Amino acid sequence: MSTTTDASRTLRVGVVGLGFAGTTHLDAFTALPGVEVIALAGQEPERLRELATSRGVPNAYADWQDLVARDDLDIVSIGVPNSLHHPIAVAALESGKHVFCEKPLATTGEQAQEMVDAALRNDRVLEVAYNHRRRADVQFLANHLRGGQTAGDAVDTTDDGALATPGTGPIGTVYHARASWLRRAGIPGIRSWFVNKETAGGGPLIDLGSHVLDIALHLMGEPTVVTASAVTYNELGRAGRGGSDRDPVSAATGRPFDVEDFASALLRFEDGSSLLLQASWASYSKDAEDIEVELLGSTGGARLFIRDYATEGTVTLYSDEQGIPTVTRPGVQVPAGHHQRVIEEFLATIRSGRHDGHHGEFALHRSRVVDAVYASAQAGHEVEVVR
Ligand SMILES: NC(=O)c1ccc[n+]([C@@H]2O[C@H](COP(=O)([O-])OP(=O)(O)OC[C@H]3O[C@@H](n4cnc5c(N)ncnc54)[C@H](O)[C@@H]3O)[C@@H](O)[C@H]2O)c1
Incomplete structure (x- = not known):
């Protein structure tokens, strides 16, 4: 089912959150x-x-409820602590608004399912x-893996393609x-909402791992x-080590640091392939910060391999x-503005009126994987991902 939105009409947005995420959304939409x-x-x-x-x-509000209650918004953009994604998104979707939500979709797969249900309904x-x-290097790889791009080609950053037919790239x-x-x-803020299970849903696995899993x-x-x-494991955080100077804007919560500071997971896929997923906020293993897929x-x-947010090489x-054996290092340059690109795609989807596959389904699977990782760590053995 899809509803056509007049492509020429100005879309009215409400942004919730004033930290890195909310400000980035605000600037991207603006x-x-x-x-x-x-x-x-x-x-x-x-x-x-x-x-x-x-x-x-x-219009400015202290509480998200007052913003979502407006009946003249087309879009609610969510950049708040993870545990608030679910109530804000469900209220916005049920009152007919489109939702742009920060990662992770929710703190649990169950809540993520309710959000997807509300979007579909x-x-x-x-x-x-x-x-x-949406980084240009990730898009380059996506295009390359399906056989569409070689090292010398211009990078198509709008292409959402991955392997067209597995095994043929x-x-x-x-x-x-x-x-x-x-x-x-x-x-990210050793006394902030980020380090508490109830407000964040987990530690670096749900925070940073969400991105590399995606x-x-x-x-x-x-x-x-x-x-x-x-x-x-929570070896550094609980001892007060591994903090950074990049505190979130939210006030300190005083809640306990009861999430992990390091996670490691072996994921098995339906087709027999596998993925080793690791995330740490702090560990005696790196010069600074490495993202690797x-x-x-x-x-x-x-x-x-992205060291300290590198934008080339x-x-x-x-x-x-x-x-x-041959090694090739294509010279892909990575311009800034990844949030803006994902928001552009979000707006294009709304305007197209073709919403199929854009009700949070991919993010729901990721939430269920995160659930399974935490359940496995707690149980001490392999667990199945809910499907
Ligand atoms: N995609 C990315 O690269 C990226 C980067 C950073 C954070 N994030 C995500 O963005 C979200 C927010 O992170 P952040 O670092 O901006 O956090 P933050 O703590 O800096 O900001 C959170 C904001 O939420 C607001 N808020 C809290 N309760 C509220 C309420 N009841 N009503 C209205 N506003 C309320 C706070 O006032 C604050 O302005 C998280 O889900 C996080 O995972 C994503």
């Missing part, structure tokens, strides 16, 4: 044509006033901010992958994860040329 941010909500009064004034937003778009997937069948986001010392699944052609075998194929390999391709 910069795009055909949209107008008419409402903003957040609990830091001074910052709320400053952002509303500097960005020309006419109301035929509203529910899109999740997997902004790193230049690296053959991908049988194993590694995906990790590992920080040396980067706990990239890996996207590059692998959306295989279905069937089981997870995982371990999690590596695909091992039957006839070649591909690696994305991040892609390596492995192959055999006339029987000789």
